[in-house]
Amino acid sequence: EDQVTQSPEALRLQEGESSSLNCSYTVSGLRGLFWYRQDPGKGPEFLFTLYSAGEEKEKERLKATLTKKESFLHITAPKPEDSATYLCAVQARTNFGNEKLTFGTGTRLTIIP
Amino acid sequence: NAGVTQTPKFQVLKTGQSMTLQCAQDMNHEYMSWYRQDPGMGLRLIHYSVGAGITDQGEVPNGYNVSRSTTEDFPLRLLSAAPSQTSVYFCASSLRTAANSPLHFGNGTRLTVT
Numbered sequence: 001e002d003q004v005t006q007s008p009e010a011l012r013l014q015e016g017e018s019s020s021l022n023c024s025y026t027v028s029g030l031r032g033l034f035w036y037r038q039d040p041g042k043g044p045e046f047l048f049t050l051y052s053a054g055e056e057k058e059k060e061r062l063k064a065t066l067t068k069k070e071s072f073l074h075i076t077a078p079k080p081e082d083s084a085t086y087l088c089a090v091q092a093r094t095n096f097g098n099e100k101l102t103f104g105t106g107t108r109l110t111i112i113p
Numbered sequence: 114n115a116g117v118t119q120t121p122k123f124q125v126l127k128t129g130q131s132m133t134l135q136c137a138q139d140m141n142h143e144y145m146s147w148y149r150q151d152p153g154m155g156l157r158l159i160h161y162s163v164g165a166g167i168t169d170q171g172e173v174p175n176g177y178n179v180s181r182s183t184t185e186d187f188p189l190r191l192l193s194a195a196p197s198q199t200s201v202y203f204c205a206s207s208l209r210t211a212a213n214s215p216l217h218f219g220n221g222t223r224l225t226v227t
Contacts, residue, residue, distance in 0.1 A: 041221075042221070046215040089156075103156040
């Protein structure tokens with residue numbers, strides 16, 4: 001069964017203190033790994049898609065990387081507005097020939113001014 | 114640019130009542146889906162549709178019905194509400210069912226069943 005595990009569950013950082021969020025996955029036939037940001041009371045908002053090991057993508061203070069077993073979301077010099085829950089999701093081929101999207105439970109990030 | 118619109122934002126039902134959660138998208142997306150989000154669990158797929166007239170079950174379909182008569186609309190019906198259906202429900206759409214087509218989510222409906 002496909003599994004997506006995010007760690008830590010919650011992370012509190014001082015403004016400007018860089019860190020990384022982890023998404024480890026166990027799937028066969030990876031088609032893509034997605035990162036989403038979710039603000040309280042809102043739906044998830046798409047950030048990145050990564051397709052193969054070694055790939056990296058950046059957006060402002062965020063950089064996502066991918067290996068064969070995990071993805072990291074690096075946050076450099078974060079600001080309070082980066083506070084949110086970050087969700088990871090993996091799309092993979094199933095034994096039935098279709099594709100399935102599996103979400104992790106998220107990391108709740110709080111940036112303290 | 115509305116994107117994915119869900120109504121209502123909040124709803125309280127009594128056990129056994131039925132209701133319909135509305136979802137509409139204005140991006141001409143083929144794929145639409147319903148998820149529920151519960152504390153400590155990842156988003157779980159309830160039902161999905163790959164085009165008008167085509168629907169299929171996801172991971173947790175019991176107690177829910179869907180239909181897709183137009184490209185734009187994808188309502189979710191709760192047939193006889195149960196406390197276990199207390200959750201936040203998200204509708205999401207994408208251009209196609211491929212990894213290079215990320216989901217666009219609505220802002221959710223928070224449902225409480227008493």
